[in-house]
Each structure stands twice: as structure tokens, then as C-alpha cells.
Amino acid sequence: MTAVTLSGAGGTLPAGAAPLVALRGVSKRFGNGTLAVRDVDLDLAAGEFVSLLGPSGCGKSTLLRMIAGLGAPSAGTIAWPGRDEGAAGRGFDLGFVFQDPTLMPWANALANVMLPLTLKKVPRGEAEARAAEMLALVGLAGFERAYPRELSGGMKMRVSIARALVMKPRILLMDEPFAALDEITRHRLNNDLLELWAHERFTAVFVTHSVFESVYLSQRIVVMAARPGRVMADLPVDAPYPRNELFRTSGEYAHLCRIASGKLEEAIGS
Amino acid sequence: MSTPQDSIARASAAAEALPVPAEPRFLGLPAGIWPRIFAPLAIGVLVLALWEFAVRWNGIPPYVLPGPLLVGQTLVADWATLSVSLWVTLRITFLALAAAVVVGVALAVLFSQSKWLEMALLPYAIVLQVTPVVAIAPLIIIWADDIDLSLLICAWIVAFFPILSNTILGLSAADHNLVNLFELYGASRWQTLRYLRLPAALPYFLAGLKVSGGLALIGAVVAEFVAGTGGNASGLAYRILEAGYQLKIPRVFAALAMISLSGVAIFLATSLISHLLLRRWHESAIRREN
Ligand SMILES: Nc1ncnc2c1ncn2[C@@H]1O[C@H](COP(=O)(O)OP(=O)(O)O)[C@@H](O)[C@H]1O
Numbered sequence: 001m002t003a004v005t006l007s008g009a010g011g012t013l014p015a016g017a018a019p020l021v022a023l024r025g026v027s028k029r030f031g032n033g034t035l036a037v038r039d040v041d042l043d044l045a046a047g048e049f050v051s052l053l054g055p056s057g058c059g060k061s062t063l064l065r066m067i068a069g070l071g072a073p074s075a076g077t078i079a080w081p082g083r084d085e086g087a088a089g090r091g092f093d094l095g096f097v098f099q100d101p102t103l104m105p106w107a108n109a110l111a112n113v114m115l116p117l118t119l120k121k122v123p124r125g126e127a128e129a130r131a132a133e134m135l136a137l138v139g140l141a142g143f144e145r146a147y148p149r150e151l152s153g154g155m156k157m158r159v160s161i162a163r164a165l166v167m168k169p170r171i172l173l174m175d176e177p178f179a180a181l182d183e184i185t186r187h188r189l190n191n192d193l194l195e196l197w198a199h200e201r202f203t204a205v206f207v208t209h210s211v212f213e214s215v216y217l218s219q220r221i222v223v224m225a226a227r228p229g230r231v232m233a234d235l236p237v238d239a240p241y242p243r244n245e246l247f248r249t250s251g252e253y254a255h256l257c258r259i260a261s262g263k264l265e266e267a268i269g270s
Numbered sequence: 271m272s273t274p275q276d277s278i279a280r281a282s283a284a285a286e287a288l289p290v291p292a293e294p295r296f297l298g299l300p301a302g303i304w305p306r307i308f309a310p311l312a313i314g315v316l317v318l319a320l321w322e323f324a325v326r327w328n329g330i331p332p333y334v335l336p337g338p339l340l341v342g343q344t345l346v347a348d349w350a351t352l353s354v355s356l357w358v359t360l361r362i363t364f365l366a367l368a369a370a371v372v373v374g375v376a377l378a379v380l381f382s383q384s385k386w387l388e389m390a391l392l393p394y395a396i397v398l399q400v401t402p403v404v405a406i407a408p409l410i411i412i413w414a415d416d417i418d419l420s421l422l423i424c425a426w427i428v429a430f431f432p433i434l435s436n437t438i439l440g441l442s443a444a445d446h447n448l449v450n451l452f453e454l455y456g457a458s459r460w461q462t463l464r465y466l467r468l469p470a471a472l473p474y475f476l477a478g479l480k481v482s483g484g485l486a487l488i489g490a491v492v493a494e495f496v497a498g499t500g501g502n503a504s505g506l507a508y509r510i511l512e513a514g515y516q517l518k519i520p521r522v523f524a525a526l527a528m529i530s531l532s533g534v535a536i537f538l539a540t541s542l543i544s545h546l547l548l549r550r551w552h553e554s555a556i557r558r559e560n
């Protein structure tokens with residue numbers, strides 16, 4: 001079912017293919033009257049890496065949470081064409097990474113990664129094996145028994161990503177996951193995230209307020225503006241993968257950052 | 271599974287690893303514990319010495335204020351009677367504490383599942399808490415018609431509220447994002463309770479347990495005092511009343527010392543339980559180095 005093409009330019013939909021997620025006229029007004037998101041139309045293709053870029057308060061988190069099914073839109077629809085509604089249900093094919101690692105402090109790394117499997121009543125032995133495999137994939141082999149407080153910020157975030165990916169979701173939603181980390185750790189996690197994406201072939205939606213991060217990671221940048229939160233621009237990032245430090249220091253990268261930066265300035269100024 | 275990427279990722283993650291320093295130990299206990307044992311001990315010895323000195327220097331008669339040495343001697347001499355009474359009081363205390371844990375946690379879980387029940391019942395729990403146990407103990411003794419049972423009920427009334435209120439607080443203190451995550455994975459109420467709310471409530475419950483342990487003892491002693499005036503209790507409080515009538519003041523002090531030491535022992539035991547359960551993960555159980 002997951003026919004994914006990682007090659008090719010940008011995340012534009014192949015002609016005729018249904019998107020994985022389709023947002024139409026999505027708005028969200030909170031009980032206190034704040035219009036957090038207004039009239040968003042957005043298609044996410046299977047397998048693409050999209051960043052939501054915008055200043056703080058422009059409704060990125062709200063939009064991401066609505067895609068995850070946490071809080072219904074006040075208007076508009078979020079459709080999952082091609083998802084088998086009955087069997088799939090929520091949670092089976094969706095992973096979520098919060099800005100904070102959001103780990104259970106009383107459980108070790110392995111038990112934290114096992115959580116989604118435990119909740120879906122996967123037998124313990126199988127769950128442990130799958131969680132250990134996922135921990136190894138995010139670079140934490142040997143840390144299965146470590147408690148969150150014994151791990152650094154970057155390692156906690158890796159556990160959080162492993163937990164989000166352990167169900168092999170078709171889509172991974174990330175809400176500024178690396179914003180609280182130092183630059184060196186952030187770069188390392190950016191690289192590892194791209195490797196995971198190439199390896200696991202999920203659709204990635206990455207919320208960030210960093211132009212550099214969004215350009216480095218994604219095939220497509222959705223620029224948002226605040227008050228009310230809305231989509232201002234949809235930029236393709238036509239640079240090939242794999243991307244690495246060479247790309248980070250290239251003129252092409254600088255050029256793309258300048259374009260995205262200009263769009264963000266426009267969005268903030270509007 | 272092993273891919274070329276693994277090794278890259280592993281190397282970069284290992285670079286973020288924090289070394290966990292080993293604590294120095296002395297006589298099987300962490301070295302940092304010893305001052306916490308010796309400092310209060312030294313103060314205690316000093317005060318007892320001053321007390322003994324003051325009693326002797328001023329020639330205070332033992333029926334007014336016995337010195338600590340005399341109290342100690344009485345404690346040894348009367349151990350046969352006093353130890354039986356101690357056991358009676360401690361049994362009531364532990365039964366009351368156990369009942370407080372069971373009822374307190376059960377009610378808290380019930381309230382966490384139904385806000386309606388909480389609204390309806392919590393005010394009555396508060397009424398029980400704020401009513402002085404001395405005032406209702408005579409009624410309970412009349413109604414229960416069994417002295418052990420009525421003492422148990424009195425001690426339970428005093429002990430159960432901290433456990434109830436702390437556990438209620440703890441059950442609603444789970445990280446909001448974790449609650450969302452459970453929702454995302456379609457967790458049932460039972461799963462959310464078992465894997466999220468109960469573990470998150472554990473530190474709060476244990477803080478309540480520490481308070482309730484002491485309160486159960488106080489409740490048992492107070493209830494014995496009330497019942498003791500009727501002359502049919504046999505706990506430590508009754509011994510104090512009895513010795514008071516007979517002007518055996520050293521014995522009053524010996525019984526008092528036993529109650530105090532029991533209270534300290536209960537506090538240490540609940541603290542130890544709390545430490546053992548939380549030491550792997552909770553901030554309160556972790557000593558920080560700056
Ligand atoms: N639960 C909520 N209730 C009321 N207002 C909210 C809530 N969550 C977010 N908002 C408001 O909605 C707007 C968008 O918030 P958010 O989606 O968190 O933005 P971002 O993630 O881009 O920083 C902000 O003005 C914020 O104050």
C-alpha cells in the first residue's frame with residue numbers, strides 16, 4: 001500500500017495519485033475566541049518531507065494536532081483518502097513527536113518505546129524485540145535500561161522518535177522536536193532523521209521556526225503567517241538527497257535559505 | 271537489524287551520553303547519609319544530658335519530672351507490660367493505615383473516573399477530616415460496640431484524608447502531552463489509568479502515606495485516651511492514663527517515649543518505602559550535584 005518514491009523533485013503529487021492527507025478550508029477557533037488557524041488548504045503526498053515554517057503563534061502546532069486528530073477543526077475537513085477507515089483507526093499509522101520528549105519518567109527507554117505496542121496489546125516478547133530494534137535504529141542500542149533522567153536532551157528526543165516510529169506509521173508529525181537542543185546536537189539529529197526517513201519511508205511533517213532547518217530537511221516548505229494563522233506560500237526545495245554537511249555549506253543551500261527567508265519576512269510583515 | 275546508518279547514528283548518540291558517577295559508600299550506606307544520622311543524634315544526646323543534669327542539680331522529685339536515666343530504667347523494668355500495650359497500639363495503627371491506603375486510593379481512582387462522584391462525595395470526606403476525632407470518638411465507641419473496631423475507625427478517619435487528597439492530585443497531574451499521546455493511540459480508560467495516571471500519582475501518594483503514617487498513630491492514641499476513660503482499653507495511651515492516676519510519672523514518660531519512637535520509626539519506614547520506589551526516576555529521590 002505504501003508506494004513511496006523518494007527520488008524526483010519536490011513533494012508535488014504524481015499526476016492522478018490521491019494525497020495521503022487532504023485539508024480543505026480548515027479553521028480552528030478556540031473557546032476563548034482566538035482564531036488560531038484560518039482556511040487552510042493543504043495536500044500531503046505519501047512519502048514526502050514537508051516543513052511547516054512560521055513565526056511563533058501562527059498556528060503550526062494547532063494545525064499539526066488537528067492532523068493528528070487531537071482537537072477537531074471548527075470548520076473544514078481533514079480527509080485521509082486511501083486510508084481504510086475501519087481497520088486503520090487512529091494511532092496505527094500515525095506517529096507524533098512533541099517539542100518536549102514527553103517520556104514517562106518512571107519507565108526506562110525500552111518501556112517508553114514499547115508504549116504504543118503495549119497499548120495495542122502486542123505480545124510482550126514481540127513488543128520488546130520491536131522496541132529494541134527501533135532504539136538501535138535511532139542510535140541508542142545499549143541504552144534500553146536507561147531511565148529518561150539518565151539521558152541527555154538529544155538522547156531523550158531519540159527515544160521519543162523511536163516511540164513515534166515503532167508502529168511503522170505512514171506519517172510522522174513532529175512539532176519543533178529539536179528547538180530546545182544545542183546546534184551541534186540539532187545538526188546530528190537532522191542528519192539522522194533524514195537517514196531514518198530514507199530507511200523507513202514515512203511521510204514527514206516537520207514544524208519549525210528555523211528557515212535553515214526547514215530548507216535542510218524538506219522537499220517542500222509551507223510558510224505560515226500569524227493572526228490569524230494561515231498559509232502564505234508553498235515552496236518546493238529542489239535539492240537532491242542524500243543531503244549532508246556538504247549541502248549545508250553549499251551555495252545552493254544558501255540560495256534556497258534566502259528565498260525561504262524572504263517568504264518568511266513577507267509572512268511576518270503581512 | 272543493522273544498516274550502515276546504524277553505526278553513524280550510534281556513534282553520534284554515544285557522544286551525547288552522560289557519565290553516571292558512582293557514589294562513595296561507607297559501612298554499606300552512601301557516605302552522605304552519615305551526617306544526617308549523627309547530627310540529630312548528637313543534639314538528642316546533648317539535650318538528654320542537660321535534662322538529667324537539671325533534674326539532679328535542682329533535686330526535682332521523680333513524680334514531677336524524672337530524669338532520662340530513670341525513664342530508661344522504668345522502660346526496661348516495665349517492658350513486659352509496656353511492650354504488650356505497644357503492640358496493641360501499633361496493631362491498631364497499622365490496620366488503620368492499611369485501611370486508609372485501600373479506601374483513600376480506591377476513592378481517588380473512583381473520583382478520577384467520575385467528576386460527578388467527586389463533586390458529590392468529596393465534601394463529606396472533608397467533613398470527616400475537619401471534625402475533631404476526640405469529639406466523635408465517644409459516639410463511634412458507642413455505635414461500634416467493639417473497642418478494637420471503634421479505635422480502628424477513629425484512627426482511620428484521622429489517617430485517610432492525606433492519602434485521598436494527595437492521590438486525587440497525583441491522578442490529575444499526568445503530563446498533558448502524555449495524556450494526548452495515550453489518546454492518540456486509542457488507549458482505553460483502564461490503560462490510561464494503569465500505564466499513565468497511577469504511576470504519575472505514585473510520588474503524590476507516597477507523600478500522603480508519610481503524613482498518614484504519623485496521623486494513624488496519633489489517631490490510635492487519641493482514640494485510646496477517649497476509650498481509656500471508660501477503662502477497657504489496653505494500649506499505650508491507657509497505660510499513660512493509668513500511670514498518671516497512680517502518680518507513676520517515670521512510667522508515663524516511658525510510655526510517651528515509646529509512642530514518640532514508634533512515630534519516628536513509622537516515618538523512617540514510610541520514607542524508606544518512598545525512596546525505594548522512586549529512586550530510579552523521581553526528582554525528589556535524586557540528589558543533585560551542581
Ligand atoms: N488550547 C488553546 N486555547 C486557546 N488558544 C490557544 C490554544 N492553543 C493555542 N492557542 C492560540 O492559538 C494561536 C496559535 O498557537 P499555536 O498553534 O501553538 O502556534 P505555534 O505552534 O505556531 O507557535 C496562538 O495565538 C495561541 O495563543
Ligand SMILES: [Mg+2]
Pocket residue numbers: 060061062175176
Ligand atoms: Mg508550537
